[in-house]
Amino acid sequence: MWCVVKLVFSKTGPSLEIAMNGASAEALVSRPGQVAQIPKWSLQRQSRAGALGSNLAQTSAAGADVSQWHHVDRPFCTVVACLLDTGLYNDTHLFFSDNLNQLDTAQFSEPWIYHHEFELDPAPGQHYFLQTHGISSRADIFLNGKQIADRTAQAGSYAGYQYDITSVVAKANGLAIRAYPTDYDRDLALGWVDWNPQPADNGTGVWRAVEIKQTGAVVLDVLRITTELNTPVGSDKPAVVTLRTKARNLGNAPIRIEASAYAVPAWGAGGAGGNMTWSKLVDIPALSTVDIVFDATVPNPRIWWPKQWGEQPLYHATFSARTVAQAPLDSVTATFGFRTVTSKLNSFNDTTFYINGLPFQVIGGGYAPDMFLRWDAKRWERELQYVLDLGFNTVRLEGKNQHPELYDIADRLGVMLMVGWECCDKWEAWSYNDHLSTKYLWNDADYSIANASMVHEAAMLQPHPSVLTFLIGSDFAPDERATTLYMNAFRAVNWQTPIIAAASKRGSSPQTGPSGLKMEGPYDWVPSNYWWDQTRVGSAFGFGSELGAGVGTPELSSLQRFLSPSDLEDLWKRPNKGLFHMSTAASSFHTREIYNTALWKRLGAPVSLEDYIQKAQMSDYEATRSQFEAFAANWNARRPATGLIYWMLTNAFPSLHWNIWDYYMRPAGSFFGAKVGSRLEHVAYDYQNKAVYLINRSQDRSGKRTVQVQVIDTAGKVLYSGNVDATTTPNTSKNITSLATALAQNPNVVFLRLVLTNDKGVVLSRNVYWLAKSLDTLDWAKSDWYYTPVSRYSDYTALNSLAPAVVSITTTKATDGSINVTLENKSDVPAFFVSLSLVDAAREDVLPLTWSDNYVTLWPREKLTVTANVLQGGGVPAAVLVVGKNVAQSSVSL
Helix, strand or coil: CCEEEEEEEECCEEEEEEEECCCCCCCCCCCCCCEEECCCEEEEEHHHCCHHHHCHHHHCCCCCCCCCCEEECCCCEEHHHHHHHHCCCCHHHHCCCCHHHHCCCHHHCCCEEEEEEEECCCCCCCEEEEEECCCECEEEEEECCEEEEEEEEEECCCCCEEEECCCCCCCEEEEEEEEECCCCCCCCCCCCCCCCCCCCCCCCEECCCEEEEEECCEEECCCEEEEEECCCCCCCCCEEEEEEEEEEECCCCCEEEEEEEEEEECCCCCCCCCCEEEEEEEEECCCCEEEEEEEEEECCCCECCCHHHCCCCCEEEEEEEEECCCCEEEEEEEEECECCEEEEECCCCCEEEEECCEEECEEEEECCCCCCCCCCHHHHHHHHHHHHHHCCCEEEEECCCCCHHHHHHHHHHCCEEEEECCCCCHHHCCCCCCCCCCCCCCCHHHHHHHHHHHHHHHHHHCCCCCEEEEECCCCCCCCHHHHHHHHHHHHHCCCCCCEECCCCCCCCCCCCCCCCCECCCCCCCCCHHHHHCCCCCCCCCEEEEEECCCCCCCCHHHHHHHCCHHHHHHHHHCCCCECCCCCCCCCCCCECHHHHHHHHHHHCCCCCHHHHHHHHHHHHHHHHHHHHHHHHHHHHCCCCEEEEEECCCCCCCCCCCCCCECCCCCECHHHHHHHHHCCCEEEEEECCCCEEEEEECCCCCCEEEEEEEEEEECCCCEEEEEEEEEEECCCEEEEEEECCCCCCCCCCEEEEEEEEEECCCCEEEEEEEEEECCCCEECHHHCCCCCCCEEECCCCHHHHHCCCCCEEEEEEECCCCCEEEEEEECCCCCEEEEEEEEECCCCCECCCEEECCCCEEECCCCEEEEEEEECCCCCCCCEEEEEECCEEEEEEEC
């Protein structure tokens, strides 16, 4: 037993805080059906733990002296994440410049021991289980001096196991876990490829919760829930719900149990559908397992939809087992929604998804968790609020499947998730993988670990309505043996959503069919017209599983948090230099050379850091807007654009590329370009063909629409003005007019404004483009997997000579706390690329927050109001900062 005594000073005077490592006064679990996480850990590297490091039987004895170890009040954390939590390291320091290189990596080349003590109240007839859900990547587990599992049994970062510890538990219990160093070449773990520097510990440790479960003589497996809907769905169409679980008799004699279940409306479901209850007697032979099934027809279910298409009603289900004398044995729970997901290949072998019977164009991005796998549920919820604010409907998790809470939050908010295994390491160590970095192909043990991983993940994900699909491969489809294991695991849990062979078209199995997803880039800068040149590599056709123009430059306020003065100087004075906060040195994306070449050629050499950052925001805005607009516009093309996953949403550590918002959640040019391009109702310009598209991504909006078109030159002179009338229908896009004539007078650089209004004159979308006299010329024949080179660049240098514009700023605060900022251009020239920021009294960014629009361009004498909403935890705004390309920076107090 050990204790930590801390002297704490407060306004009321000093006091002592005493933390004990011993068990609490109450048992960790105390009734059948109860599950509890190990709430906290003490940990130490093996070589510094003395006898406790080498002898886990001794370490796991109650009362082991771990007082000199590191102590964390978290149920799970990788080794580095734990050490960050203790304050030994600080991520503000580690993430600054190249300080990560200073971290002593030798300490992570040996095992680390996790320890905790807890109480139970064992009694005859009670059974206990230790449940793991993710230890990276191999571990020995000891409880009360007894070995529960060794590193061959507890292997695989996603492999969850249930160990019967009934014969080992006592009143006071000691648990010790030895986590072995993770090797991305040898282990089925969570790797990073070139996204960012690999964490010093390679993610080693108890990265997911370890649980203790108590039951009676019968233990229930996970609850599997399926729903069958009549599609397309309607409120007058009934649905069928089925609940299943396996009941295992732990005793040497047969037992009769009463199995019962109920499902009730939970989040957002109101009283619709009513309460559903079931009950029956079930006989289970000795040491046997039976499958128990309940089902019911629900006459008026509330249907679960992605957020942009409807509501997210959820139902909560509980399945229980009792003796005939009503003594509890075990219970399991799950939350579910009434929805259906299917997919099919079109005539071009591209995949289209359908939700509740309606074709669903996937618009989203790839997710990167914190590089040390630190889980923050509040941050994830704010990130999904950003996703919805952008107009996205989907997030792809490539081998970063995280925790059950992630899916609960996505269910509640209505964001679809593409889940799957990752690329480029042991997960894809196939003999036919010609991109393979590891030498270690799969052996029999690896197939066993992969099977356990798939069984665990499929069971965890199965009830969640937010799950769109599972990709069993990323860059390459798995071999036939692995595919069979995976498919069997899905069948065992009554999986209902599509299973895709890979995120690319590199291989497939007869069991899955072709993937229908493409992974042909780009990942680095390409011009706006790239996306509109249909049916070439990554342009807007088919389903792009990961692609983007490699943009995502943070604003100066974020850059100063992780770049030194010399780093900042490199950013704009040394455009071809390798940068630590890009991808790794071995990657094709270690420099901003391709990006910077385009910036220098198109916009002119930067004259200062501020000038470089502003031009970068212009480039990022332009690139993301065009990409998302092109995919949305081509939803109904001859070869449809069926889906887009932007690479990426955000970064695992502060980065200079591959994000829609930066590590600090500061939205910038890439964010607002993507937001404009992903509006639910929108009007977009086709750079390649000079066409205008009317886009409607809703399920229910229709009617007459008007598009106001105006073209002006850099001096504000009107070159063209006109209206286009059209009719919109849900879930469609169409070409409504050509602007070839309107743009024929382009003298050098012009501005194009498209404003979409409904029949009541309400503005639904406002969009301003800056257009050069000629397009960038792409050298398609030299396309690589990550970009297509440009042989001649468009000339936008006239934007550097815009006459100054004066913009007045007024602010009002609404009753809901939102802040309205009205900008009025007092000049006869356009006010170009005006950005707004909220800051607190210390002039620090107020984050997270959303803006209705940002980086806007105002016509001469135009007035425009934009609205900011500070999200929970965002702080108190004191002022709004405004600056534009030809608008001097100003500040207005709130």
